[in-house]
Amino acid sequence: MHAGQVTRGVQFGKAEAGELRNVGDPVALALRYNEQGADEMVFFDITATAHGRATMVDVIERAADQCFMPLTVGGGIKSVADMFTMLRAGADKVSINSSALARPELIREGAEKFGSQCVVVSIDAKKTGPDRWGVFARGGRVDTGRDAVAWAKQAVALGAGEIVLNSIDADGMKTGFDLVITRRISESVGVPVVASGGAGKLEHMAEVLLEGKADAVLAASIFHFGTYTVGDVKRFLAEKNIPVRL
DSSP: OBTTBEEEOSSSOOGGGTOOEEEEOHHHHHHHHHHHTOSOEEEEOTTHHHHOSHHHHHHHHHHHHHOOSOEEEESSOOSHHHHHHHHHHTOSEEEESHHHHHOTHHHHHHHHHHOGGGEEEEEEEEEEETTEEEEEETTTTEEEEEEHHHHHHHHHHHTOSEEEEEETTTTTTOSOOOHHHHHHHHHHOSSOEEEESOOOSHHHHHHHHHTSOOSEEEOSHHHHTTSOOHHHHHHHHHHTTOOOOO
8 A cells, every 4th residue: 555545566666666556445445355255455555654654544444344354454563552553443463574674572572462363574575696585674675684584484483473475576577476485484484474476367376375385375466457356266276176265
């Protein structure tokens, strides 16, 4: 999300560069996917720090009032108090990224206060060399120098109950998920790993769940622009004998 609207970019294209395409009202889209049978909705406010949190709180309150699927929210969450604000607004989980990198203890604090099941650590990973994926902060703008697998393991040790792995290289490209880093992180941690970035066709979803060993898959463009419905994906995965809620 950017300025209260759902947007879509490519490889973390930035709002200030005019690289975001407006998709529509977040609550209207949430209702659409709720009716299609989505298992969960994830809201990432990419400009939360600059524009404040009031808009996102309003979105979560309205979505939670009308939708019957779990809601995860991330963006600008820097403290346990921020987590509480979003959970009180109706979110089921909070996702932290740059704030956890800046102060890893925030993961433990959130897990101790609300339970690990509420704390998601989102990792923006980019290939930085042969057989190496780095972790980036601030919407993919800052290379932290951290190794993606090592950071995932540390986050889980601190209490994260879930990892969302965002591939910067694959984001919005619709050419498939980064199977290698997804599999490495999935095999390295004992919590669910959600793969994000790269979905362009139904086969990509099956690949990352089977070959990438992800526990779940997150997609945006293929749903926002009507390429597929949630039902299309679930039926395809069921035909591949991948367990889904139909």
